[in-house]
Amino acid sequence: MTGLPGQASGSDAPDAPAPTAPGAPAPAAPPGIPAPLGTPAPVAPGTPAPVAPGAPAPVAPGAPAPVPPDAVPDAGPDVRTERWNAVILITGLAFAAGDAWLAARWGTYDTLFYGKELLQLVVWLVAGFLVGRVRPRTPMGTLMMLLGLLLAADAPAAFALVTDSTLLRLLVAAALLLTALQLPLGAHIFLAYPSGTVRDAMGRAVMRAGYLFGGLSALVLVVVGPPEPQGRCRDVCAPMRLVDSPALSQAAAQVLALGTAALVLVGGTVIVRRFVHAGHRERRVLAFPAVAMVATALLWAVVNLQSAAAPSINSEQLHSTLSLAQFAALVAVPAAFFLGLLRERLDEARVSDLVRQIAVMPTDRLEPALAAALGDPHLRVAFPVPGGYVDASGRSMRLPEVVDARRTTPVGDPLRPVAVLLHDPSLRTEPALLEAVSATAHLALENARLQAAVRAQLAEVRASRARLVAAGDEARRRLERDLHDGAQQRMLSAGLALNLLRQDLAGRRTGPETMELLGEAEAELHAATRELRELARGIHPAVLTIQGLRAALEQLVLRAAAPVALRADDLPRLGQAVEATAYFVVSEALTNAVRHARAARVDVTTALDAGRLVVRVADDGVGGASLTPGSGLAGLADRVAAVDGVFTLHSPPGEGTVLTVDLPCD
Amino acid sequence: MRLIIAEDSLLAREGLTRLLAGLGHQVVAAATRAEQVLGLVARHSPDLVVLDIRLPPTFTDEGLRLATAIRRRHPRVAALILSHYLENSYTAALLGEGATKVGYLLKERLLDARMLDDVLHRLHGGGTAVDPEVVAHLLAPRDAGDPLARLTNRERDVLTLMAHGLSDRGIADRLALSVTTVGSHAHSVFRKLDIPDEPSSNRRVSAVLAYLTGNRLTR
Numbered sequence: 051m052t053g054l055p056g057q058a059s060g061s062d063a064p065d066a067p068a069p070t071a072p073g074a075p076a077p078a079a080p081p082g083i084p085a086p087l088g089t090p091a092p093v094a095p096g097t098p099a100p101v102a103p104g105a106p107a108p109v110a111p112g113a114p115a116p117v118p119p120d121a122v123p124d125a126g127p128d129v130r131t132e133r134w135n136a137v138i139l140i141t142g143l144a145f146a147a148g149d150a151w152l153a154a155r156w157g158t159y160d161t162l163f164y165g166k167e168l169l170q171l172v173v174w175l176v177a178g179f180l181v182g183r184v185r186p187r188t189p190m191g192t193l194m195m196l197l198g199l200l201l202a203a204d205a206p207a208a209f210a211l212v213t214d215s216t217l218l219r220l221l222v223a224a225a226l227l228l229t230a231l232q233l234p235l236g237a238h239i240f241l242a243y244p245s246g247t248v249r250d251a252m253g254r255a256v257m258r259a260g261y262l263f264g265g266l267s268a269l270v271l272v273v274v275g276p277p278e279p280q281g282r283c284r285d286v287c288a289p290m291r292l293v294d295s296p297a298l299s300q301a302a303a304q305v306l307a308l309g310t311a312a313l314v315l316v317g318g319t320v321i322v323r324r325f326v327h328a329g330h331r332e333r334r335v336l337a338f339p340a341v342a343m344v345a346t347a348l349l350w351a352v353v354n355l356q357s358a359a360a361p362s363i364n365s366e367q368l369h370s371t372l373s374l375a376q377f378a379a380l381v382a383v384p385a386a387f388f389l390g391l392l393r394e395r396l397d398e399a400r401v402s403d404l405v406r407q408i409a410v411m412p413t414d415r416l417e418p419a420l421a422a423a424l425g426d427p428h429l430r431v432a433f434p435v436p437g438g439y440v441d442a443s444g445r446s447m448r449l450p451e452v453v454d455a456r457r458t459t460p461v462g463d464p465l466r467p468v469a470v471l472l473h474d475p476s477l478r479t480e481p482a483l484l485e486a487v488s489a490t491a492h493l494a495l496e497n498a499r500l501q502a503a504v505r506a507q508l509a510e511v512r513a514s515r516a517r518l519v520a521a522g523d524e525a526r527r528r529l530e531r532d533l534h535d536g537a538q539q540r541m542l543s544a545g546l547a548l549n550l551l552r553q554d555l556a557g558r559r560t561g562p563e564t565m566e567l568l569g570e571a572e573a574e575l576h577a578a579t580r581e582l583r584e585l586a587r588g589i590h591p592a593v594l595t596i597q598g599l600r601a602a603l604e605q606l607v608l609r610a611a612a613p614v615a616l617r618a619d620d621l622p623r624l625g626q627a628v629e630a631t632a633y634f635v636v637s638e639a640l641t642n643a644v645r646h647a648r649a650a651r652v653d654v655t656t657a658l659d660a661g662r663l664v665v666r667v668a669d670d671g672v673g674g675a676s677l678t679p680g681s682g683l684a685g686l687a688d689r690v691a692a693v694d695g696v697f698t699l700h701s702p703p704g705e706g707t708v709l710t711v712d713l714p715c716d
Numbered sequence: 717m718r719l720i721i722a723e724d725s726l727l728a729r730e731g732l733t734r735l736l737a738g739l740g741h742q743v744v745a746a747a748t749r750a751e752q753v754l755g756l757v758a759r760h761s762p763d764l765v766v767l768d769i770r771l772p773p774t775f776t777d778e779g780l781r782l783a784t785a786i787r788r789r790h791p792r793v794a795a796l797i798l799s800h801y802l803e804n805s806y807t808a809a810l811l812g813e814g815a816t817k818v819g820y821l822l823k824e825r826l827l828d829a830r831m832l833d834d835v836l837h838r839l840h841g842g843g844t845a846v847d848p849e850v851v852a853h854l855l856a857p858r859d860a861g862d863p864l865a866r867l868t869n870r871e872r873d874v875l876t877l878m879a880h881g882l883s884d885r886g887i888a889d890r891l892a893l894s895v896t897t898v899g900s901h902a903h904s905v906f907r908k909l910d911i912p913d914e915p916s917s918n919r920r921v922s923a924v925l926a927y928l929t930g931n932r933l934t935r
Contacts, residue, residue, distance in 0.1 A: 531775060534800045538823070539725045545827040546731030553738055572827060579824045583800060593803045596776045601805045608804070608932045613858050616933050650859075 131192065135182040138195040142175040145202035149209075156211040156218065166377050167205055174198030177384030184388070184395045188246035193239050194384055200235055204228035223290040226276065230267035233310055234260035237317045240343045240383075244335055244391055250324070256317045263313060267306050274299040307354040314354070318347035335394050339386035346379040397425065401486045408490060413442050413498040416491065420471065423487050430472040433499040435506050439470070442498050444505025461488045461495050469495040515692040516627065523630045526590035533586040538579065545575050591633070599629045599656070606637055607654060611644045618656040624663060624715050627693050631713060632656065632665045634689065638682045639667035639709045647671025647707055663713045674703035683709075717840060720756050721766045722747040722782065723798075728823075732766065735826060739833050750778035757790055763840055768823075769799040769806070780810055783818055791817075794839040798823045804850050804929065811844060814919035819845030819881065844881035844921050851879045854928035863931065866908050874901040879928065881921050 146168055153164040175198030182191025207225035211218060237260040241253040248254050275291025277300045291299070325333065325340045353372060404423040411419060421429040432439040432447050439447040449470070450457075456475035460467030469491075477484055552568055586592075594602035600621050607614040623629075636654055643649040649671035656665045677684045677699060690697040695713040719741050723729040733743045745756045750771040757765060765786060769779035783795040794817035797810060807820045819839045825832055825847065835845045855876055857865035867875065877887040884902065888895045906913045911927050914920040 534770065535725070535775070538800060539728055542823055542826060543725075543727035543731050545824065546728075546735055549735060549827055549829060550731075550738070576824060576827065583802065583822075586800070587802070591803075592776070592801055593805060597803075597805055601803070604929070604933060605803045605805060608929065609853055611858075613862075614933075 131182060131186055135179055135192060135195060138192070138199055139175055139179045142171070142195065142199040142202045145199065145205075146172055146175075149202060149205045152206050152211060152218075153209055156209075156213045158210045158212050164209070167208070170377065170380055171198050171201035171205060173381050174201060174384050177388045180388050181391055184391050185246070190239075190242065190244065190246035190387070190391065193235075193242060193246060194387065197232075197235050197239055200228060200231055204232065219290055226271055226289065227268050230264045230271060233267075233313065234264035237313065240317060240321060240347075243339055243343075243387055244394065250320070252320050253324075256313065256320055260313055260317070263309055267309075270302050270306060274302050277303040303357075307357050311351040311354040314347045314351045318344050318351070321347075335390040339383060339390050342379050342382040342386045346376065346383060349376045349379060397480075397483055398486070400425070401483065401490060404487065405490050408494045411494060413494075413501050416494055416498050417442060420487060420491055423490075424471075424473060424477055424483065426474045426477055428474065431495065431498070432470045432472060433495075433502045434467060434470065435499075435503045440502050440506045442502050444502050444507075444509050446506070459484050459488065461492055468492065468499050512692075512694070516694075519631075519689060519692040520627050523590070523626060527595060530586045530590040530592060533582060533589070534592075538582055538586075541575055541579050541582065545572065545579075548572050548575065590630075594629055594633050595626075598623050599632055602629075602633050603636055603654065603656065606633070606640060610640050610652070612649055612652055614640065614652045614654060616654045618654070619658055621656065621658055621663075624658075628663060628713050628715050631689055631693050631695065632663060632711070635665055635686050635709070635711050636667055638686050639669075639707075642675065642682065643667070643669035643671055643707065647673065647675070649706070658715070661715050663715050664710065665713070666708065666710045668706065668708045670706045672703070673701045673705045673707050675699060675701040675707045675709075686711075717741045717763045717836060718744050718760070719764050719766060719836075720745045720747065720753070720760060720762045722750070722753045722771060722779070723766075723768045724748050724770075724772055725768075728768070732826060735829060735832075736766075739829060739836075741836070749773065750782060753782050754785060754789070757786060757793060761790075762793060764794040764796060764836060766796050766798060769797050769801065777806070780806055783810060787815060787818060794818070796821065796835065796839055796845070798826070799847075802850055804846075804854065804925065807846050807850055808922075808925060808929065811846070811922045811925065814916060814922060816842050816844065820850065821845065821847045822849055838881070838886065843883060843886070846879060846881045846921065846925070848876075848880055851876075851925065851928065854925075854932060855879065858932075863909050867905060871901050871905050871908070874898060875905050875924065878902065878905075878920060879924050 149171075150164070150168060153159075153168075157164055175195055178191050178194030178196075178198055180191070181194055185191060204225040206222050207229050209222075211222060213219065234257070238248070238257050241248045241257055248257050273292050274295065275289045277296070321340055321343050325336050328336055349372060353376070400423045404419055407419065408416075417429065417431045420431060421427055430447075431442065432449055433442070439449050441447050449472070454475070456478045457472060459471040459473065459477075460469075461471060462468040471484075471488070473484075548568060548571055552565075552572075555564065555568070591602050591605065593605055598621065600618050603616060603618055607616045624632075640652060640654075643652045647669050649669035652667065652669045654665075654667050656663065658664075675683060677687055683699065687697040687699075690711050690713065693713060695711055698710040698712075699707070700710075701707040719736055721729065721732055721736070721743055723732060723746070729746055729748070733746065736743055744760045744762055747753045747756055750773065753765065753767070765782075767779035767782055769777060771778035771782075779797050779799070783797055786793050786795050796819040797806075798821055799806065800823060802822070810818050810820055817839050819835055821832075821835060825835075838845055855864065855872065857863075859865075864872070873891060874887055877890060882890065884895050884898045887893075888898045891898070893901075903913065905911075909927060909931075911923055914923050
């Protein structure tokens, strides 16, 4: 943006008579420089009359687009904004073309200067148009284009056109008036980035002050005009003004420069503060534009302070440096705006991808999809279930002891969320994104929570079933031990006592009935001992605990009533639950084969392969076995399922029975 | 005979002590836990140790382990296991390849004082003993194809007593036959069952048991 002509001239325009300035226009400029004020200048042929005067009309800053709603009755706001933006773009480019023509015809500076001016305004126009495409629902793009249009309209004010044409002088005067709007509109845009609306009170105050100050400046310029041209007619040759007092215009210019500097500094402070308070991810959108804006504001403040405080200092080095820096910053601002908003738009594109995919997404893909949409690869989703949290697969999840509100976002009712997102703290600074993703995923997360809860329940049921089996086994083992250590020992003691009694009686005279009774008692005790031993073995064979599965299976086979061939690998010790399950499977299958299937031959094989124990019992009996509820086989199937094993029964009538179990051994 | 007994149950320990005393033996020490046994054996140099198969601390097969340890460290000392378990896998572990002076009886044999005394003397004399009930089910032929079915009744009697750990002499005494006759029956059994004949009667016990077990498992 150019400085206010006359005030900031030093930084923008090449300085006064510049024989040193390379490429400076030769003094072969139109005669009559500087033209005395009021001197009627002949209108040059082809004066851009139709362009310039009409320019300011549609450019009133802040005014809503005056397009009648019925002009595009069926078009949505997007289409209307787009058309309106196109109109501004074309108008602005037409102005720029007019500016170029004026500069070429009457300009006194070198081409580089005009090129920079034109490039600047074209960048604002084009960047604004692109921003309008990226963010069609916000006024940001339109605002930026309006600034481009304003710059195009008021550019001639700083062109140092040398002319006698009254029409041209009127045009320059009008352009000069418009320059007063550069500051307020620029401040408005800077403060409105990135949403297009100034949201904070401080920003709005600065904006209002800016427009007020702009109006005042315009008034002052109308009355006293820009300061007296210095050197080669400075910015404005032969300015038009109501009160012709060089001293007054000089003083007014200094006051306005001070005011401008103050406004710019306050506005810059607002932007810096906003950046400081922004979160990590928001800064990504703000960073570059903020730096460019602050640099611009500072340069503008410096230029104005310098021209107000020490207008006499005219170091060409200083001016050209400042001018270049200001140009770079100014061109950078709209580009940075566009890139920042484009980045935000990409975030939103990920959200809209999520919206499209989420309806058909399997619940296990939900977490990675949310992580991608939020740009946080470490994002986790925790689902509340009674007694804690689980992940999507139903596995129990431990949430951090101290709930850090910056790392957790509940989805749905915060008191009874359907899920809790555990994320990077920086995401907290993008509440809109988090909110959009949460709202999008709400239903899917609710669904996933229900599934996770069911999975968790299922896992709990399986675990509890396995615990029941383990507890049952343990109880059997204890019972077996207690029978040996308790009842059996006591029976043995009783037997020994009977033995002693017999020795005692042997030396005395006793009736034959007594000795007979003693013999009966000993025989009963013997039988009871034997029965107790068989009972204990049936409850839980000690050999299984002591010597392992293979030895226990051998004993089963040795005692089987039918010929049984055992082919068993040399098994390492497996888990107690696995060994007991395999043992009881073979035991039950052998009993069935002999008792029910009337098998003449049974083959038992066990094999341990890739961490799974496969036990197969095949007989040549009558077949037709089935898992009747309550039967021994059904109980076995339950037992196998309880240790996550696979139970297969193949028993066609007349073709024998093959029972296979496949047990994971961890 | 001078004996040490290892038995954790007080009732059984006292009953056993009185029973053995009644048989004319002297119980020189009694252990209640597995880890006490080897020390007592070293100190008292008994003729024989009677071991409960289940002893503290784990109540599993401490007795078996102790018998093996005693056989290795004190070959002169005999060991008799008293067990709750019918499983012959324990006897196989105990007898191994030609072990001597070891025996495995079910606990209820304590009530048969004469048999107990027999076994004690047999072990002391360098023999072995396996409880009849432990091997009973191995000796009955399961079907007509079983090689055991080819044996005569007398041969089966001889095989049974061999499996109990008796020597030819013991078998001859038990069956009221001459040692020569027993020897020819034994030779016939080995031929019919295709067991390599063993010169030592102790090796013979384990060979017979291994055959009988294998016969059951692979048919």
